[in-house]
Amino acid sequence: MKSILFIMVFLFSTGIFAQELNKVIKDPELEKEVLIGKCDRNGMLLPVFSEYFNEGYGSYVPNQVAVKQLKKKKKGVEVAVIMASWCGDSKEQVPRFFKILDEIKFDEAKVNIIAVDKAKTGGAVDISGLNIERVPTFIFYRDGREIGRIVETPVGLLERDMLLIFSLAD
Numbered sequence: 001m002k003s004i005l006f007i008m009v010f011l012f013s014t015g016i017f018a019q020e021l022n023k024v025i026k027d028p029e030l031e032k033e034v035l036i037g038k039c040d041r042n043g044m045l046l047p048v049f050s051e052y053f054n055e056g057y058g059s060y061v062p063n064q065v066a067v068k069q070l071k072k073k074k075k076g077v078e079v080a081v082i083m084a085s086w087c088g089d090s091k092e093q094v095p096r097f098f099k100i101l102d103e104i105k106f107d108e109a110k111v112n113i114i115a116v117d118k119a120k121t122g123g124a125v126d127i128s129g130l131n132i133e134r135v136p137t138f139i140f141y142r143d144g145r146e147i148g149r150i151v152e153t154p155v156g157l158l159e160r161d162m163l164l165i166f167s168l169a170d
Contacts, residue, residue, distance in 0.1 A: 019124055024048055027086065027117045035085040035115035037123035041098065041108065043115065049085040056095030062103055066159040070104045073166035076142045078110040082127060083136040085115055089152050090136040097138065100159045140165050 022043035027034045033048050044053040081097065083090040101108065114122045120132055130139065134152040140162070141147060148165030155161055 022046060023123060025117070025123070029118040030086055032086070034117055036117055037115060037125045039113040039115050043113065044094065044098065052091035053095045056092060057099050060096045060099045062100050062159045063157055066157065066163050067100065067103045070100070070159060070163050070166060073163065074104055074106055077166060078141045079112070080130070080139040080141070081111060081113045081136060082130065082132050082139070083113065083115055086118065087135050093136050093153065093158060096158050100162065
C-alpha cells in the first residue's frame with residue numbers, strides 16, 4: 001500500500017498527472033523571478049506580480065455601458081491569456097481584464113492563463129501553436145473556434161475591444 005501511495009505522490013509531483021500551478025522560476029535572461037506556465041488568479045497575487053495586480057485592479061473603472069453589453073454576449077466564450085509577470089503591458093492590462101471579468105460575472109473556469117518567460121515559452125505548457133509575438137495576448141474562443149485577439153494593448157478600452165470581438169461572433 002505504501003508503494004502505491006509513493007507512486008501516486010511521485011506522479012503528481014513530477015507533473016505527469018497535474019502540472020504545477022502558479023510556478024515561479026528565475027528567468028535566466030531577466031535574472032529575476034517570473035511566473036511560468038499555467039496560472040490562475042492566485043498567481044496574480046504572488047509577490048512577483050501582486051503589486052501591479054492589486055494597484056491596477058483597484059484603480060480601474062470599466063465603462064459601464066460596455067460592461068452591461070458584455071454581460072449579454074459572454075455566453076459560450078472562453079479565453080486564453082498569455083501574459084508575462086515581467087511585462088509592462090501585462091502589468092497594466094491583466095488586472096483590468098480581471099476587473100472586467102468580475103463586473104460581468106464571467107466564469108473563471110473558462111479562462112486559461114499561461115505565463116511566459118522572456119523567451120516567450122510557457123515552461124511545461126506548449127504555446128508554440130498560438131503564434132504569440134507580444135504579451136499580453138488575449139485569445140477569445142466560442143465553440144472551440146478563435147473569434148478574436150487583443151494583442152499587447154487594446155485599440156480603445158479593453159472592455160470595448162472585448163465587446164467588439166464578442167459581437168462579431170454572435
